[in-house]
Amino acid sequence: MAVDKSVHARRFILPKGAFVAAFSEHRIHKVFEVSILLKGAHAVLECLSGVALALVSTDTIVSWVSWFTQDEFGEDPNDAVATFLLNMAQGFSVGTKNFYVFYLLSHGIVKVFLVAALLRNKIWAYPASLAVLALFIIYQVYRYSYTHSIGLVLLTVFDFFVMYLIWHEYQLIRRHLPTDPPSKAP
Numbered sequence: 001m002a003v004d005k006s007v008h009a010r011r012f013i014l015p016k017g018a019f020v021a022a023f024s025e026h027r028i029h030k031v032f033e034v035s036i037l038l039k040g041a042h043a044v045l046e047c048l049s050g051v052a053l054a055l056v057s058t059d060t061i062v063s064w065v066s067w068f069t070q071d072e073f074g075e076d077p078n079d080a081v082a083t084f085l086l087n088m089a090q091g092f093s094v095g096t097k098n099f100y101v102f103y104l105l106s107h108g109i110v111k112v113f114l115v116a117a118l119l120r121n122k123i124w125a126y127p128a129s130l131a132v133l134a135l136f137i138i139y140q141v142y143r144y145s146y147t148h149s150i151g152l153v154l155l156t157v158f159d160f161f162v163m164y165l166i167w168h169e170y171q172l173i174r175r176h177l178p179t180d181p182p183s184k185a186p
Helices: 005-011 018-055 058-075 080-090 094-119 125-147 150-175
Strands: none
Touching: 018 094, 018 150, 058 080, 058 094, 094 125, 125 150
């Protein structure tokens, strides 16, 4: 069976290696979309947590933590985790609660807004997201200096990764390059 080489030549009009590059761009775009969706899910959780925290009193938080840790204290009155949780709850002031409500809601709302704009390919959202993520990272590093939380380290690493993907996607959009691989015409 003879193969018409002109058909194959027309399928790959791109220079040699460009199809592979376009395919890679498509994969990077998919990772970008998933990362942005994860950021959006995290933002929604922040908003819901902020609302929930606003609706609960500090006395209720202490009651819940006391109830949650009572079995641990029954087994071991010196349980380090239970003691830590109870001390944290008892030291959780109204001012601290209000700060966390503001923090969670403001971060969540800003991120939901930016994620929605990025998913709609709004050109202004790319530099705005980079700036906001940079500010979040600066704050997370500052908080890390006090807490030494591994969670903050992981969140910061993920934020750097998302920043790279946003920057990469923004460069493609500015050059008007497609993020989908070229279709293979029959």
